[in-house]
Amino acid sequence: MxxxxxxxxxxxxxxxxxxxxxxxxxxxxxxxxxxxxxxxxxxxxxxxxxxxxxxxxxxxxxxxxxxxxxxxxxxxxxxxxxxxxxxxxxxxxxxxxxxxxxxxxxxxxxxxxxxxxxxxxxxxxxWMPYLTAYGALIDIAGLRRGEWVAVTAASSSVGLAAIQIANMVGANPIAVTRTSAKKAALLEQGAAHVIASAEEDLAARLRDVAGPDGVRVVLDPIGGPIFEPLTAAMSRGGMLIEFGGLSAEPTPFPLFTVLSKSLTLRGYLVHEILSDPARLAAAKAFILDGLAAGSLKxxxxxxxxxxxxxxxxxxxxxxxxxxxxxxxx
Structure with missing residues (x-):
């Protein structure tokens, strides 16, 4: 027993x-x-x-x-x-x-x-946070050096893993959190910028940080009304990866923003990586290498x-x- x-x-x-x-x-x-x-x-x-x-x-x-x-x-x-x-x-x-x-x-x-x-x-x-973040940012979005990536629910284990992975490949992570209470901690954890979505104009702040080219990759487990300011600040051809549904409010489809910018809004579950032996092996190797180098903690x-x-x-x-x-x- x-x-x-x-x-x-x-x-x-x-x-x-x-x-x-x-x-x-x-x-x-x-x-x-x-x-x-x-x-x-x-x-x-x-x-x-x-x-x-x-x-x-x-x-x-x-x-x-x-x-x-x-x-x-x-x-x-x-x-x-x-x-x-x-x-x-x-x-x-x-x-x-x-x-x-x-x-x-x-x-x-x-x-x-x-x-x-x-x-x-x-x-x-x-494994759960790092496989989730790796699958979204590296395997699917192909996040590259110098790019801006917005990470919502940034103080979660997946959010922190995403910040570390973004830094590991030379990208610039923007941490999105509800209030400024965790701002100092998120900066200490490697966020290039922190935006408090309940206290600031999210779309305007994302544009201020990322500049005219906007944010190419967004990683979000929330959904709901946040879709509109997130997509408004994305670059042409950008990708929003949704891996949750924490918001109790309806999630709008920002039709004209998606059309005008040719955006990809993509649902994602870590099971995609888990059920594909080759992709899982690549993910494990990436994560273990990051641990060994001290980039992932x-x-x-x-x-x-x-x-x-x-x-x-x-x-x-x-x-x-x-x-x-x-x-x-």
């Missing part, structure tokens, strides 16, 4: 429970991991609330990120052995392979021997013990954090 985080109804953080579950031996092609740390994402909160892209049968587990020690391997797995320190690339389905538990089985293709320099907490905070906002998973989810939904929330096991 092992403890797992589960829920039997949709709702707020209080629906989460820690339960003892039976964990089978790993199946063929799977690796069993004794977990040391978990990474929290908005996706887990959405699954728990019943608004995620997956609809689980209840009761359900959850979780996309974990790091720990290999406990056993299934038939046909030759790349891992008991005792290896590993972290997991998010599985395509967290309902099928929930990661937030003491003992988990994961497809071997989703397991990475993480660099020895990483601690458990940092390893658990790594996961930022941990807070760490909670396993027993305080409800408090961790409450903090996640407070929007007060800068970076990743991690749970230790």
């Amino acid at each position: 092992a403890r797992a985080i589960r829920f039997d109804r949709h709702g707020g953080p209080d629906v989460l429970r820690i339960e003892d579950v039976e964990v089978p031996r790993p199946a063929a092609g799977e690796v069993q991991i004794r977990v040391k740390a978990l990474g929290l994402n908005r996706a887990e909160a959405l699954l728990r609330a019943g608004t995620y892209i997956e609809t689980p049968a209840l009761p359900s587990g959850l979780g996309l990120e974990a790091a720990g020690v290999v406990a056993a391997v299934g038939a046909g797995v030759g790349d891992f052995a008991s005792g290896d320190a590993v972290s997991i690339v998010p599985p395509v389905s967290m309902v099928r392979w929930p990661a937030h538990a003491e003992l988990i089985n994961v497809p071997a293709g989703r397991v990475v021997k993480h660099p020895s320099s990483l601690g458990w907490e940092v390893a658990a905070a790594l 996961p930022v941990i906002a807070a760490t909670f013990p396993f027993e305080r998973i409800v408090d961790a989810h409450r903090f996640l939904e407070s929007n007060e954090q800068l970076g990743k929330i991690v749970v230790t096991v």
